[in-house]
Amino acid sequence: MGRKLLLEKAHVPGIRNYDVYRREGGYRSVEKALKTMSPDQVTEEVKKSGLRGRGGAGFPAGMKWSFLAKPEGVPRYLVCNADESEPGTFKDRYLMEFIPHLLVEGLIVASYALGSNKTFIYIRGEYAWIVDILEQAIAEAKTNGFLGKNILGTGFDCEIYVQRGAGAYICGEETALIESLEGKRGNPRIKPPFPAVKGVWDCPTVVNNVETIAAVVPIINITGEEYAKIGVGKSTGTKLISACGNINKPGVYEIDMTISVEEFIYSDEYCGGIAHGKRLKACIPGGSSVPILPANLLLKTAKGENRMMNYESLSDGGFATGTMMGSGGFIVLDEDQCVVRHTLTLARFYRHESCGQCSPCREGTGWMEKILKNIEYGKGKKSDIDLLWDIQRKIEGNTICPLGDAAAWPVAAAIRHFRDEFEWHVQYPNAAQNRNYGLAHYADPLPIATAPKA
């Protein structure tokens, strides 16, 4: 049983309300930070903890905070990115819905560290009911003196505002989020300048994921050093994984990054194995944007080691044989799932969500979807597979924001690892309409440390 820091109290009845949350030890970190620590000490503590951004990129949160420009007389802002729209990821929703006070508490501490007197939660428009939950929590915190003017008599002022998005995936990208927060069209900005220098209303801004902010609370409570002891290497602390797909027990799990992928999928404590006794075919371990892996590469790295559930191990082998931790949206595919159809679904999503600002992503995502549709519905040609590969190569790295990469990676990984299945679709278009390619050799143990097919 791994240690739980975030969801430990999630199942206490009434934890959503201030009284119960406070009785269970809530808001201790606010008292500790505001009364006994300076803002720089809080930042230092977060740095020591080695906490990495939980939104997907995994950038060290303490580093991000220390990059924040602090010119005199210019307000600074903290923005909480609750625009969780990645297919397969629903951990922030769980956190905000069940223990909203944890997020509010983390926001107060982080605002104190960064000197933000106005803090925003940018929440995706589809989470309409969570807005009410958060606003209630904020109101309760304010009544009890944890928000507003002169918090706990320390002279620190802070207000938290909840802003709803209007249903665009792209607004989860931090500069697009800032544009949208300012009331503009949610187009990503061209970096530099980075938000740490010019963010909301051209003021220095830090944008952090919900889970990152929530993790600040245990860091302050147990100190950064203690937090850093949990986990391995540079993957410290606990991570929320939202598991879904063909598993027996889908849901949000808190892991301490020391367990293996195999254990996570098959143990009864977590996913409980593949549903209906089928076999594992493939898995996307970090939300739809990260590369898909076949079962053999998922459970063992190319070096033959067990693959663990942490940042380093999942990305072991680069994109050739590895994948990424991403935002923790763990999507499991059993042997009856069709990778081509699955890739088409993702391509359709990215085509729909591309903002249309820069040309490779705007035009390329639509093209990829059309080709994949042809292949899936038996109208594909053999040359289409190479064409797809070429298009994704032309998109990747050439766009303004990471959405272009996010659209290119799933297609690239699917072709890299499941080329046989694509070719089967092209070769036997009629059979492909009636049955699946099946598991084929995707779970066979791989010869250790050989280069996989390109």
Add this chain to the structure above:
Amino acid sequence: MAEEKKLFKVTIDNITVEVEPGTSILNAARMIGGEIAPPAMCYYSKLKGSGGKCRTCLVEVSAGSTADPRPMPKLVASCRTNVMDGMVVKNITSERVQDARKGVVELLLINHPLDCPICDQAGECHLQDLSYEHGAEGTRYEFPRRTFEKHDLGPYIQLHMTRCILCYRCVFTADQLTNKRVHGVLDRGDHAEIATYIEKALDNDFIGNVIDVCPVGALTDKTFRFKNRVWFLKPEDAHRDCPKCSGKVTLWYRGDEVFRVTGRKDQWGELHDWICNECRFEKKKTSDWVIDGPTKISHHSVISANHYVDTVKPHETLPEVMGGRNPRLLMDIHDVSEVNKPNIDLSKIPGPAHSTDFKKGNTKSEG
């Protein structure tokens, strides 16, 4: 006097220039000029905030600066990346850049209608130039192209959204020249479009400039549409005293008739001055203007066809071959017609020659 500013040394395709801090890579490359300047479809030096969107100006930075000589991992948009001291940039010398640019051009063209034969922009279209210079000869796109309904933008401007490449230049123009922008980008992704949402006329004294900033034929001049091809016209610089704008324009003549008025453009296709709608759409008589002389057009442009400047005629070899005798018909038959009337110089006739030009008693073109 302030201290002399320190200049940044930047090397682009092995040519070093010194530029002021804060210059973008693209502008530094334009100082060198020629092929080293990356193409730019969305960047417009006179529009604040433009650039970074079309991705045709991508370059490789092989050394960030003297202080930090690490290369940048990704290709960067040269129009929005500022130079650092000691930066080394590769544009045409980098295969990666050429490959990426070819890809961008292909992607820009997959949904472009390629209706150049009926497009008014043909001949002065940046996308046309770009695809000739960097594109492939064919396309691998096999699907129906995206089309849009035409939007009516009032009496002067025609929006043909199907041709648009979403460079956002016209949006920035309206933002920065007019006090209230009424058009913008609607929807997202590949169905994003320039529109006014509810059909509305663009009504502002300076809104006509969106026609000049548009790199393609998406925004065209309704007073000029389908009247003539640009390469049949002769541009002349002219000016007038205009209370609203600088009044410095280019008149596009065919014969004695002014077919259209545009702002004066520099070698990168950017306007020197914004001009007002009155100058652009209302003043179409020579008598409205004071002529300053012919406009300089790059000899690479199709507009300069038939009126080349400083061209060298090919060496005449026939007399040599024929032992010193001159042939009856000369090679430059297309230049000076000896068949009908030797004193007619075809290149001086406005527009293509007709049989009437050679009829006896026609003095029109003999002067």
